[in-house]
Amino acid sequence: MDAMSDKKISKDFGGAAPKVTKTDAIIVGAGPVGLFAVLELGLQGIKAHVVDVLDLPGGQCAELYPDKPIYDIPALPGVTGQELIDKLMGQIAPYDPVFHMGQQAQQLEKTPEGHWRLTTTAGTVLEAPVVIVAAGNGSFVSRKPDVAGIEAFEGTSVFYSVKHKDDFKGKNVVISGGGDSALDWVLALEAAGAHVTLVHRSDTFSATPDSVAKMQALALEGRISRRTGTLAALEGKDGKLDSITIAGKDGKREELPCDALLPFYGLSIKLGPIADWGLNLNRNQVAVDTEKYQTSTPGIFAIGDINSYPGKRRIILSGFHEAALMAHAAYSIVFPGKKPGNAHSSSKPVPDKQKAP
Ligand code: FAD
Secondary structure: OOOOOHHHHHHHOOOOOOOOEEOOEEEEOOOHHHHHHHHHHHHOOOOEEEEEOOOOOOHHHHHHOOOOEEOOEOOEOOEEHHHHHHHHHHHHHHHOOEEEEOOOEEEEEEOOOOOEEEEEOOOOEEEEOEEEEOOOOOEEEEOOOOOOOHHHHEOOOEOOOOOOHHHHOOOEEEEEOOOHHHHHHHHHHHHOOOEEEEEEOOOOOOOOHHHHHHHHHHHHOOOOEEEEEEEEEEEEEOOEEEEEEEEEOOOOEEEEEOOEEEEOOOEEEEOHHHHHOOOOEEOOEEEOOOOOOEOOOOOEEEOHHHEEOOOOOOOHHHHHHHHHHHHHHHHHHHOOOOOOOOOOHHHOOOOHHHOOO
């Protein structure tokens, strides 16, 4: 019997029906391996929807080392993390994957028909015969400042990412942090017309020298303000910030007017809801076979860094291989009674857009 209990199925399907999008395959994770899975599934005629908690695709390559060269991708002697993602996005575009970004895959249930229903933190509901967990080390989540009561302002006055920079035009914006994200947004929001104050605990910044120089030039010209200190308190009500208090190195406190606080303290990684999906885990990894890269639950596959099997190497090449075998196995579940055909992409009917010029 599957790991999901019948009790849970009947409980979860008892209420009002949500809007459900039906597809062939749901991929959790838009890292390099999740993206390549779109191609391998596409070659089998399997349509995919991709969910990622980050706003942009790329997983570790884009988040942790966009400018670092990778040397062990076949036929690409040296490619940066971001270049690899851009190439993968171009390669899979002809298969028209549907991306659901900025939302965490949260709840997974089996439907009475034996399909999988995935609900995200944004309320998106997807249903498919197969789910491919390509979740790397788990969800990237923003590190939060250690300041009391911050939760009350999250999503209304405190933001860990920026969706529309024009929303901040004319506002008093405090950006906290000293890395690339903090400084990139100082520059971008100043240009978008926000009144920006940068708060950082020291005078040393870990952002690229170019961004640091640009930020310092803006401060010298008086176009942004700078404070050295840490966030100590937030003041406001009903989710709306009025001001923040910062504590300087000398212990002096200063209150600054603040409509929006943007802390950029980097990302941490948590396995998150996947741990509750009833899959056999090996520490924080999902156990799979090495024939199909299927988990302990039929119809749910796990590929890339998230999986565990004897001899596993957590490199992109391994994930690409796993995606190819997974897609071959997924075919018979998505198209019951049929067997996948020729294994060579050169012999398959690929979309016109992917054909060589
Ligand atoms: P990831 O890249 O981790 O992507 C997983 C995605 O899933 C993430 O975007 C995450 O947000 C998302 N996710 C997780 N859980 C959920 C959820 N519940 N809901 C929604 N989204 C979710 N490998 C090489 O082969 N060669 C190299 O040279 C190399 N150099 C590296 C250098 C560094 C500094 C690092 C950190 C890694 C390097 N690696 C290298 C390893 C390589 O980056 C990983 O093997 C690869 O990123 C794994 O891809 P993935 O798609 O499995 O997972």
